[in-house]
Amino acid sequence: MRIEDEIKQPIFRDEHQKGHINLVYTAGWLQLRQATAFKPYGLTLPQFNILRILRGQHPLPATVALLIDRMLDKTSNASRIVDRLEEKQLVTRTVCPANRRAVDIRITAAGLDLLSRIEQDGIIDVSGLRHLSATEVQQLNALLDKIRTED
Amino acid sequence: MRIEDEIKQPIFRDEHQKGHINLVYTAGWLQLRQATAFKPYGLTLPQFNILRILRGQHPLPATVALLIDRMLDKTSNASRIVDRLEEKQLVTRTVCPANRRAVDIRITAAGLDLLSRIEQDGIIDVSGLRHLSATEVQQLNALLDKIRTED
DNA sequence: CAACATTAAATGTATGTACATAAATTTGCA
DNA sequence: TGCAAATTTATGTACATACATTTAATGTTG
Structure with missing residues (x-):
């Protein structure tokens, strides 16, 4: 369905504005579909993404800083997402012996x-x-990379 | 910057996965920029979007149902976003006389x-x-509309 | 008309996002 | 050594998202 019909807005200021809205809307549409797919497993999308990063490191641990570095959403709060995963015993948290400021996070067998x-x-x-x-x-990847061009 | 470098993930399963991640990442990038721009005015992005819908209706009122219909994010909680706008006296809420279940929401002069x-x-x-x-x-609009093709 | 279903909005709860601040540890350097 | 600065994570607060439930008003139907 065209974006005009999805949000019942027949006219946009210009094609650029329409593209902007279409991009945000489509990303939300994709994320909602994904989140719905993970729901039966008791995982949210950020929780799933962090689990995958941890599997990528396994059997080495990851720190919170590494998770943030790899996450799509850098400003989200990795500590609290790890809290949820720890409650579900999908990850473990131990103080890093080499640097006691840092925390070693590991995916468990259950994870x-x-x-x-x-x-x-x-x-x-x-x-x-x-x-x-x-x-x-x-084409899409090229257009998206171009959108994020810094001035 | 290429998406590979933005999230420091050099390899994707395939171009489709890369496109998916790129799309979600770019939408988040755009939204963060917008939210930052509205911050000096004390508005969040959803608050701003609802104000604009209300101005589109003005001087007619809108109901919560109409707001949801027009919002990009249908699952968000319009009632509570209107709460914030009402606290800031940017909108008014009055029970609709014709249908006392509904609520007439109007943008104020300050809004x-x-x-x-x-x-x-x-x-x-x-x-x-x-x-x-x-x-x-x-091209982008055509690609995005195509992504949302229902099976 | 009474009982039941439907509709419209608000509320509750869990989670995530955005950002500021705090607490603990380590580092660097006078 | 000692102490300020930097680093790493956690915590606090406000707001938004996702979804279930509640409350009130209206429609519908026997």
Whole structure:
């Protein structure tokens, strides 16, 4: 459906404004679909993303600073997302012996199990962009990178 | 900067996954810039968007249902965003006489003033997509609409 | 008309986002 | 050594998101 119809706004100031709104709307649409897919597993999207970063490090630990560095949303509060994962025993937190300011965060066996279960159920592999061809995805990536050009 | 460098992830499963992450990341980037621009006026992005919908209706009132219909994020809680605007006396809430279940929401003179002040300061007219040409914006809109194709 | 369903908004609860501040530890340097 | 600065994480507060439930008013139907 065209963005005009999705939000029932027939006229935009210009195509640039329409593109801006379309971009934000589409990203929200994708994230809501993903969040819905993870709900049966008791995970939110940020929790899932952090679990995946931790699996990428495994068996090495990650610090909060490393998580923030890798997260899509740098301003979110990694400490509290790790809180939730720790309550569910999907990760462990131990003071880093080498630097006692830092905290070593590790994914547990239960966390690894949960991730493979989600993947076996085909939750991740279904791309949200499956309606785009390879060429179209490349165009999209180029346009998005261009949008973020700093002056 | 390329998305690979922004989130320090050199390899993606495929271009589709990269496009997905790029899309979500870029939308967040745009929204953070906008939110920062509105901060000096004491408005959040959802508050600003609701004020604009109300100005579009003015001098007619809007109901909460109408706001939800027009909002980008349908699942957000319009009642509470209106709470904040009412506290700041930028909108009024009165029970709709014709249907006492509904609530008539109207933008106040102060609300209209604030919007024009923001516009006079050029906050809105600076498009977040200014690095794209007209052709590129059209391409982007077509790609985004295609992503949201329902099966 | 009474009982029940529907509609409109508000409220409750858990989580996340944005940003400021605090607490603990380490580092660097006079 | 001692002490200020920097680093790392946690905490506090305001607001938003996601979704379930509640409250009140209106519609509907037997």
